[in-house]
Amino acid sequence: MSRIAETMNALKQKRTKALVPFLTAGDPDLATTEALIHVLVESGADIIELGIPFSDPMADGPTIQLASERALAAGTTLKGVLELVARVRRRTNVPIVLMGYYNPVLCYGTTAFAADAAAAGVDGVLLVDLPPEEAQELQPHLRRNGLDLITLLAPTTPPERMRALAGAAEGYLYYVSMTGVTGSQQVNPAAIADAVRDIQAHCQVPVAVGFGITTPVDAKAVAGFADAVVVGSALVNIIAAAGRSPELLNEVRAFMTALSEGVRTAE
Amino acid sequence: MGTEDIRRQSMNVFRMKLLGAKVHGVTSGTATLKDAMNDALRHWVTHVRDTFYVIGTVAGPHPYPQMVRDFQSVIGREAREQMLEAVGCLPDAAVACVGGGSNAMGLFYPFVEDKAVRLIGVEASGLGIASGKHAASISAGSVGVLHGNKTYLLQDGDGQIQHAHSISAGLDYPGVGPEHAHLHDIGRAEYAAISDDEALAAFKMLTEMEGIIPALESSHAIAEVIKMAPQMNKDQIILVCLSGRGDKDMHTVAEAMGIEL
Numbered sequence: 001m002s003r004i005a006e007t008m009n010a011l012k013q014k015r016t017k018a019l020v021p022f023l024t025a026g027d028p029d030l031a032t033t034e035a036l037i038h039v040l041v042e043s044g045a046d047i048i049e050l051g052i053p054f055s056d057p058m059a060d061g062p063t064i065q066l067a068s069e070r071a072l073a074a075g076t077t078l079k080g081v082l083e084l085v086a087r088v089r090r091r092t093n094v095p096i097v098l099m100g101y102y103n104p105v106l107c108y109g110t111t112a113f114a115a116d117a118a119a120a121g122v123d124g125v126l127l128v129d130l131p132p133e134e135a136q137e138l139q140p141h142l143r144r145n146g147l148d149l150i151t152l153l154a155p156t157t158p159p160e161r162m163r164a165l166a167g168a169a170e171g172y173l174y175y176v177s178m179t180g181v182t183g184s185q186q187v188n189p190a191a192i193a194d195a196v197r198d199i200q201a202h203c204q205v206p207v208a209v210g211f212g213i214t215t216p217v218d219a220k221a222v223a224g225f226a227d228a229v230v231v232g233s234a235l236v237n238i239i240a241a242a243g244r245s246p247e248l249l250n251e252v253r254a255f256m257t258a259l260s261e262g263v264r265t266a267e
Numbered sequence: 268m269g270t271e272d273i274r275r276q277s278m279n280v281f282r283m284k285l286l287g288a289k290v291h292g293v294t295s296g297t298a299t300l301k302d303a304m305n306d307a308l309r310h311w312v313t314h315v316r317d318t319f320y321v322i323g324t325v326a327g328p329h330p331y332p333q334m335v336r337d338f339q340s341v342i343g344r345e346a347r348e349q350m351l352e353a354v355g356c357l358p359d360a361a362v363a364c365v366g367g368g369s370n371a372m373g374l375f376y377p378f379v380e381d382k383a384v385r386l387i388g389v390e391a392s393g394l395g396i397a398s399g400k401h402a403a404s405i406s407a408g409s410v411g412v413l414h415g416n417k418t419y420l421l422q423d424g425d426g427q428i429q430h431a432h433s434i435s436a437g438l439d440y441p442g443v444g445p446e447h448a449h450l451h452d453i454g455r456a457e458y459a460a461i462s463d464d465e466a467l468a469a470f471k472m473l474t475e476m477e478g479i480i481p482a483l484e485s486s487h488a489i490a491e492v493i494k495m496a497p498q499m500n501k502d503q504i505i506l507v508c509l510s511g512r513g514d515k516d517m518h519t520v521a522e523a524m525g526i527e528l
Contacts, residue, residue, distance in 0.1 A: 054426075054427065055296070055427040055428045056296070056301065056305055056413060056414075056428050057305075058305050058308045058309060058414070059309075059312070060309075061309070065295060072427060077425045078425060078426070079425075101412075102412045103411045103412045103413060103420075103422065103426040103427075103428070104425055104426035104427070105426070106410075106411060106412055106426060107411060107422065107424070107425060107426025108425075108426065129412065129415065130412075156315055156316070179312060179313060179314070179315050179316065180312060180313040181309045181312060181313060184313060
């Protein structure tokens, strides 16, 4: 069983939900990202979504655009991100999903990427600009190496497409809580609960909800119906504000602990 | 629109505003077409229920390249008809500048099945291919995925998109429409590259000799024609697309000539 499935099954038995923080690898540098991942795991992260920085992050709002710029300015490459995962993997079993855009993966080479990512200890891959219909040059290589290709669903996904994608989903399904880019507005949990339950009825894998979840209150509300709660821009904002200051790890720990408390106490 | 392009195309921006458009400046990245496309896509996904995305070039996700090609191909159909009427035969070559490639695709498409007609797209080599400051995606780029299409891109070894450079705003894009990539790969069209200086020289020559002031974009196609013509017979015919007027480029040309307006 994959690390993602193991983690989600264990949480299900404890009747609790997953907290999934997102951060951009290499923001402000890879050594800091490494330290941050361990802090995230210690303070309640169940799965880590690690952003591969890209020059043209079309699906991201200003917060993650700037994080990408800082990471690229620090010289971050996909190869460097995979080496980071390999270092992190020596100390933790937390599932790690690489999230980003297709071009760096295509440029790395789809065969080599799948093999190297699996060897480094990556568990899943989420590429926002690679629609399922175009995934055939990557997906077989990921499958052969035991990696999940995570699929996105949006509020505008038509029902028949939702059912088809939900039925074929691997790892978990990522439901985008709103029409928009990352970090743009606040989630409205009541407005999406029915849509998430509908997706859950059509798929075998957990449903994660992301976009617009910034506070422990949001996290608790969304964890009331979703199987996993993704928090990205709010965390990246803390990393941006603290930079390399010694307070960074403590601030992230405090924020994550509060989010985790919210998720664990969801009803 | 990228703020750099708003500056370079201030005449066109003023005209757009007179016609009632609201123009949003985009400051991210290089503040040119690529970044405007990123922000337009971001705006679109945010307001997708009441907003329609349109693009002026043959790039982006399907079906946009096809839609823009079909709309733009009016120019190719009319040129082909007029050529048969006025000269009684098809041209030996059709030449057009290529940034994203809309005017070239519009000119080429009705001639694709006329195998005897050479199709020549002209990219911008800016300050020279070797300088790295150019916009020649087919001539000097590699295959990648950006803005929802797989095509030739200017990118570094890690798949990060590189900055394009051209004196003409319309060619200043680090990719090219996917159908051009296809025509190049199957050998149906040829792609040349013209530098900023060569385009400026062609701009001046056409202005002085014909009294026609071409856009800096179109000046790249003219420059290629100036190179090609001496290699051909006098009775051979070149069809060139004058895709735009140079009025909008007066500031850029004056600046390049060291003249303050």
